[in-house]
Amino acid sequence: MSTRELIVLGSASQLPTRHRNHNGYLLRWDGQGLLFDPGEGTQRQMLLAGVSVNGVHRLCITHFHGDHCLGVPGLVQRLSVDGVAHPVWAYFPASGRQLFTRLRYACVFHEVADLREVPVSGDGAVAMASFGVLEARRLDHSIDAFGYRLVEPDGRRLVPELLARFGIEGPAVGELQRAGSIRAGGRRVRLEEVSQPRRGQRFAFIMDTRLCDAVYALADGADLLVIEATFLSEDSELAARYGHLTAQQAATVAAECGVRRLVLTHFSQRYPDTNRYAAQAAEVFSGDLVIAEDFARIPVPARP
Template identity: 70%
Template sequence: MTVRELVVLGTASQAPTRTRNHNGYLLRWDGEGFLFDPGEGTQRQLLLAGVPSSAVTHLCISHFHGDHCLGVPGVVQRMSLDRVAHPVSAHFPASGRDHFGRLRAASVFHDVLDLREEPLTADGPVASGPSWTLEARRLDHLVETFGYRLVEPDGRRMLPEQLARAGVAGPDVGRLQREGSLDVGGRTVRLEEVSAHRPGQRVAFVMDTRLCDAVPALADGADLLVIESTFLEEDAALARAYGHLTARQAATVAAECGVRTLVLTHFSQRYPDPERYRDEAAAVFSGDLVVAADLDTVPVPRRAPT
């Protein structure tokens, strides 16, 4: 059985609090594990969430501010300690290659992990698998920063009534899906006749940034959008000065881009009441809204009916 869900490991911004660890987000996707922005303490948060280090197959860093990357040494060393056998790809801005190298080798340890560095130099696809493509786009922050989007290819949804009418059953259904057409009793049945278009799922991850063209490009049609909302609208000038979004800005993007589930995170410690984020976002976004808390699990919503 495949699992598609977000495990929230940390939700603070620059300074952690008593209830919020630095950033960290694990997207489980059909046996893959995409670990986004592991801030300080992520190794322990994985333990508290019940997630083994072997679940991580891709390490994705948006930028090299400490709250988004200081957990790299602990995570990498834990994966070596646990003898993780599969290769792990590391995606990060190429301008931070030296930072990543120092984080990776921050202390002495027996390094047996097959960690493959894949620096980002431009917008576009950066990795792919049978059921996904990982894309990156450059955001607008104080340092070079990339957002990420995981996209499932479009497919076909089989229609039982049409299959029965065409006389296609059992193993022949799989053959038809693979080959696109099938001879049934002297008549050619085409896949399009007995199926409907099924849009692939999309998950977007947008961290530290001002509003820019890349934000809606990443969020467009996302089933799940994980996005920073460091500030409230009353401090919009501060948000822009420091390269961040407000909860209202994040929610407006989600509403305009047809996002189904919106996950707000990366909260400033200046606001002790998280419900203020919810109230501000809910004023403009009517979909499923999550004000993330550490160790939350958020399922990728089931495909919308077509």
């Protein structure tokens, strides 16, 4: 069975706390692992969470503030120490290419891993693979920042009752899926006759930003949305000044975009009680709301 889940490695913002590490989010999507914004200490958080760098295939950095990228040196070196055999693609704002190079080679080590840099300079697809399309969109922060969105292609779901009607079973099912049609019941049966459209799943990751069109575009129809909620409503002016969202703003985006499961994270150390985030978000979002905690494993909702 395929695994689609988010593992929270850190959920703090500018400063870590006793219970929250700097950012770090590993999306396990079938056989792929996408690591988002590895902040300081991510390598150790992965160890404590029981996940290996061998499970990382793509590294996605939204921007180059320390709480989103200071874990890169340890992660990059660990790829080589553990002898990760597959290529790892690294996506980051193109304007920070020199910063990424400094992080990548922060100290002396024997590099053997195949790390492939993909600077992101504008909106659009940055990767196409078995999982579908990985997109990036420019956010509105104090420095260049991008959000990411994974879009699985639409497909079709086989209907057992319709397969049985035409006597299609066993290896013939696989043949039908591969070829698109098969002879059965004295005639050629098309895949469309025994299946229903199945919408591909969507995942969105949005960190430091003010409200902007890109936030809504990334979140649109997401099955799982991971989004920063640095501030509470009473500090909305601070949020706007520093390029962040409040919990209620993030939840409003989720409600308007039809998000199925909302994960709020990137909490400021100034608010020790995260129940307040949940309360303010629940005022505008009635769906599945999760307040991120370090080491939480959050499944991507099953298809309807």
